[in-house]
Amino acid sequence: MARPLIADIDLDALRHNYRLARDLAPHSQALAVLKADAYGHGAVACAHALLDLAPAFAVACIEEAEVLRRAGIDKPIVLLEGIFEATELERVDALGLWVTVHSHWQVDALLSFRPQRPIPTWVKVDSGMHRLGFPVVQLSAVWQRLSAASERVGDLHLMSHFATADTLDDAYFRRQLALLDELAATLGAPTCLANSPATLAWPQAHGAWNRPGVMLYGSDPLQGANDASRRLEPVMTLRSEIIAVRDVEAGEPVGYGGRWTAPRRSRIGVVAAGYGDGYDRHAADGTPVLVDGRRTAIAGKVSMDMLTVDLTDLPDADIGSQVTLWGQGPGEERLSVDEVARHCDTISYTLLTGVLPRVPRRYHGGAS
Structure with missing residues (x-):
């Protein structure tokens, strides 16, 4: 008899949660975020289950994108952290990926590269998270450089990340959003701002694209659940x-x-x-x-x-x-994995992504 521990993956629940993200923002497109092996659920299986629903996927790095391409996933894939060295652009071009740029060296590399076709590019601005992104005062010049290189750079989007969209205190979130709204209006830029918490709770942040992540897998990222997050189903x-x-x-x-x-x-x-x-x-x-x-x-x-x-x-x-x-x-x-996480003094993300390879994944559902 095999060891009885198993991770059951309900792909119908995944599809339900994606539809919820999409329906909450009917004027946006929803990236399905599959980084970290789809938060421990299996990126290939999850991508195939969402293939008829999601117009594009997102991963952290090119290695994750290559896994999906080898598995026959031909939809656009956004590299959320962009490239880590200039030589990766050849693989980006060959695989038809979309890139994020958050540093000047990445912009320089992109503008020095001659792709087979213009590479759609997401420009990340630091609106207050203080991890990745251009300072606000530099963004206009970066945007102009990229806009002027249409033979190398495809569609441009403005991207940022909220530090507190999940919390009950919304002051800092509103400060970030106001800054981003002003910047997008100045540039005339389509945006991708809303992560899972903002998708669930802040329609003001919904842009041309949203990027639901952990909510796709049934975890409620909000400090205080709302009507939308209560509809999530565990995957x-x-x-x-x-x-x-x-x-x-x-x-x-x-x-x-x-x-x-x-x-x-x-x-x-x-x-x-x-x-x-x-x-x-x-x-x-x-x-x-x-x-x-x-x-x-x-x-x-x-x-x-x-x-x-x-x-x-x-x-x-x-x-x-x-x-x-x-x-x-x-x-x-x-x-709820969120309840278990609280008893472990952590968050659901660490529990889900921490399930190790020796635990078999058993998939069911997911048919369109």
């Missing part, structure tokens, strides 16, 4: 089984370091999943899990290949009982 369900059961007396410790001590005579279930699979070692006692669709919690530190859960109030649970670590449980029960 990944990380599931396993109870492989052993132990009875422990009150006061007995469980797991490394004895972090959890039984407050009463307890039944402990051992689950085939651990940090060697990507389940977060920082999961605190009390981190929720579903056992046969009923909520219980982790009891003791996560080990490399196993974790332990409290079965005391689940007398019917036994060896072979299904364990949902996050995602869609039996019936209508769900356990």
Whole structure:
């Protein structure tokens, strides 16, 4: 019998979430962001599932784009971080990719390169995130240089990233958006500004393109859920089984370091999943899990290949009982990856992208 840990990937849920992103912004086009192997879900499978819906995809780097091209994905692909050295432009041209430019050396390289056809280019401005992007005061000159090189540079878009679109305090977001609105109006530039939080909560930020990412995979990025984010469906369900059961007396410790001590005579279930699979070692006692669709919690530190859960109030649970670590449980029960992430003092992105290759992905749905 194979180890029971598996990541079930519901491609119908992925399509639902993409349609939600699209329907929230009917006057925008929605890039489907597939970076980091589609947030751990499998970029090739997810791209094929969205091929009839998404007009374009986005990845972080050319290596991720090449994987999609080799798999037969022929839609436009945007490199969100652009090129890392000038020689990559030959591959960009050959693969028909779109590039982001955020530094002067990238602009110089692009304007020195002779492509087979003009390369669509997204110009990133630093509107307040202070990671990548041209300073606002430099953007007009950069835009003019690129606009004047139509034999090398295709359609231009203005791009930026919001630092606080997910938070309840919207002051900084509004400051960024006002700056970007003014800049876009001055340049007459189509924009791509809205990430997942802004797609879900800020229609003012919707532009010619939006770039939904984590929301496509069913995670709610908002600090406070809204009607739209409550409609997201989980795409990944990380599931396993109870492989052993132990009875422990009150006061007995469980797991490394004895972090959890039984407050009463307890039944402990051992689950085939651990940090060697990507389940977060920082999961605190009390981190929720579903056992046969009923909520219980982790009891003791996560080990490399196993974790332990409290079965005391689940007398019917036994060896072979299904364990949902996050995602869609039996019936209508769900356990949000966002809730699990809070107990691990992290965010859903790290949990989803952290599921390691030894965990088999099992795909279902996704037909158009």
